[in-house]
Amino acid sequence: MRPEHPSNRPASTSPLADTQREWAPDPASPLPLHRQISAFFMAKISSGAWPPGMRLAPQRELCRQLGVNRSTLVTALGVLADQGLIEGRRGGGTRVTAVQADGKAEGAKLFGNWNDYLEEGTHYPNLPAVQAINRLEYEPGLIRLGTGEPAPGLLPGAAMTRVLAAGPLPPLSYEEPLGSSSLRRAVSRELLKSGITADPASILITSGALQGLQLIALGLLPRGSTILLEKPSYLYSIHAFQSAGVKFSGLPMDQGGLLTRHIATEALRTKAAMLYTIPSFHNPTGIVMDRERRQSLMEITGGLGLPILEDGAYQELWLDSPPPPPLKALDREGRVLHLGTLSKAASPGLRIGWIVGPEPVIRRLADIKMQTDYGASSLSQLAAARWLDGGYHEEHLMVLRGKLRERREFMLQLLQAHFTELATWSIPAGGFYIWLSLHQPMPLRRLFTAALQAGLLLNTGDLYDRGDSRHLRLSYAYASPEELSRGLPALAGIIKQNIN
Numbered sequence: 001m002r003p004e005h006p007s008n009r010p011a012s013t014s015p016l017a018d019t020q021r022e023w024a025p026d027p028a029s030p031l032p033l034h035r036q037i038s039a040f041f042m043a044k045i046s047s048g049a050w051p052p053g054m055r056l057a058p059q060r061e062l063c064r065q066l067g068v069n070r071s072t073l074v075t076a077l078g079v080l081a082d083q084g085l086i087e088g089r090r091g092g093g094t095r096v097t098a099v100q101a102d103g104k105a106e107g108a109k110l111f112g113n114w115n116d117y118l119e120e121g122t123h124y125p126n127l128p129a130v131q132a133i134n135r136l137e138y139e140p141g142l143i144r145l146g147t148g149e150p151a152p153g154l155l156p157g158a159a160m161t162r163v164l165a166a167g168p169l170p171p172l173s174y175e176e177p178l179g180s181s182s183l184r185r186a187v188s189r190e191l192l193k194s195g196i197t198a199d200p201a202s203i204l205i206t207s208g209a210l211q212g213l214q215l216i217a218l219g220l221l222p223r224g225s226t227i228l229l230e231k232p233s234y235l236y237s238i239h240a241f242q243s244a245g246v247k248f249s250g251l252p253m254d255q256g257g258l259l260t261r262h263i264a265t266e267a268l269r270t271k272a273a274m275l276y277t278i279p280s281f282h283n284p285t286g287i288v289m290d291r292e293r294r295q296s297l298m299e300i301t302g303g304l305g306l307p308i309l310e311d312g313a314y315q316e317l318w319l320d321s322p323p324p325p326p327l328k329a330l331d332r333e334g335r336v337l338h339l340g341t342l343s344k345a346a347s348p349g350l351r352i353g354w355i356v357g358p359e360p361v362i363r364r365l366a367d368i369k370m371q372t373d374y375g376a377s378s379l380s381q382l383a384a385a386r387w388l389d390g391g392y393h394e395e396h397l398m399v400l401r402g403k404l405r406e407r408r409e410f411m412l413q414l415l416q417a418h419f420t421e422l423a424t425w426s427i428p429a430g431g432f433y434i435w436l437s438l439h440q441p442m443p444l445r446r447l448f449t450a451a452l453q454a455g456l457l458l459n460t461g462d463l464y465d466r467g468d469s470r471h472l473r474l475s476y477a478y479a480s481p482e483e484l485s486r487g488l489p490a491l492a493g494i495i496k497q498n499i500n
């Protein structure tokens with residue numbers, strides 16, 4: 001008997017949605033669209049790619065993805081239903097028929113369906129809204145108003161090409177457990193610029209900061225333990241910690257960052273095991289924790305003996321002036337684990353991040369990493385080491401900051417023109433995000449769907465705080481100025497319609 005899912009476990013959605021993008025019927029073909037669709041679906045079902053019991057995406061979604069009208073789709077589905085390949089379930093949508101009559105030998109044990117397995121692994125599925133965003137980000141034509149990465153045009157493709165061509169490639173063997181030593185030395189030098197002293201032996205190279213979070217959740221925190229964190233937080237939008245059985249206790253923030261006066265009571269009440277924070281250019285609010293708050297956070301958590309996980313994903317992306325030194329730079333006890341990444345400035349696809357911490361912790365996490373993937377890609381590590389060592393990073397950051405400043409300014413002008421009656425916002429001093437605070441609460445899922453129908457992809461506040469109903473995370477890093485000048489007025493219109 002498998003254990004029941006914890007009641008807070010989010011449900012997954014149909015895998016069809018992902019499969020579907022690969023194909024659409026061809027209007028130029030002599031074969032009618034519905035025949036093309038039924039033939040495609042039939043091939044998927046008879047090959048087992050769409051196994052018995054698999055739920056198809058809702059009809060409206062299928063129509064959108066296939067680019068056909070409802071009656072074409074219904075005709076195609078009707079053919080499949082007549083052949084017993086799919087079945088409608090009341091309230092459960094359409095599924096591939098649970099057990100296909102395929103002439104199996106009598107007495108053979110019939111394989112039920114994969115659905116019994118899909119929800120059983122230890123890792124939680126993403127929130128359905130996050131799954132939808134992850135998928136929709138690859139659909140052409142949508143204006144991505146909240147995407148948390150720089151637009152491809154802001155990424156240093158040409159410089160990266162030079163970096164890779166700068167010398168012969170080594171054999172690209174596995175790297176040592178902590179990651180390539182040349183990259184760790186380069187990261188160590190880079191960290192020094194922000195005031196963090198860390199030997200290469202205190203640095204673990206990870207496949208992005210996200211893997212750092214995952215390793216810490218799996219390797220350092222007992223199931224049932226609690227971590228304190230800002231609310232809202234990026235961490236609510238992923239399930240790395242919940243999947244490891246770790247609970248969250250969210251603390252309020254103001255413009256100066258996490259309200260440290262809540263830490264002691266909450267840490268004692270929940271017997272917290274760790275505090276997670278994004279002190280610089282917080283995701284999603286853009287807030288920078290001020291110097292005094294950082295000091296007080298270190299003192300209070302020091303008194304409680306509470307370790308800190310500092311996420312520095314955006315700290316180098318200051319636009320006006322550098323933020324106060326990271327918490328790790330104030331740490332004399334080895335109490336702070338610090339995460340960094342190349343994703344936000346240089347390349348999200350390189351998948352290079354790092355964890356800085358005391359050597360035994362780093363070795364423990366490296367051991368888990370070795371069991372997970374034998375290390376980040378050695379080609380990526382090579383590129384990253386050359387990128388940092390060759391001074392490309394520093395140079396690129398200066399250019400990127402200039403471009404982000406212009407984009408921030410442009411977005412602020414549009415907000416001023418179209419959102420003053422609807423929302424308030426602060427001017428972020430760095431990072432990518434403007435946390436739009438709507439004057440009136442509204443059903444954010446409904447707003448998401450309405451915006452999508454108008455070609456706008458939103459990151460709504462409920463991804464970062466489940467109870468939220470009045471925020472949107474806007475990003476000036478991704479959509480082009482032209483897209484923003486179409487998308488933001490359209491969004492304002494949709495918000496107005498949803499208020500009334």
Ligand code: PMP
Nearest residue numbers: 208209210234283313341343353
């Ligand atoms: N931390 C924060 C605060 C982030 O916003 C992100 C990316 N959205 C990550 C970590 C993970 O980034 P990556 O794995 O690409 O380094």
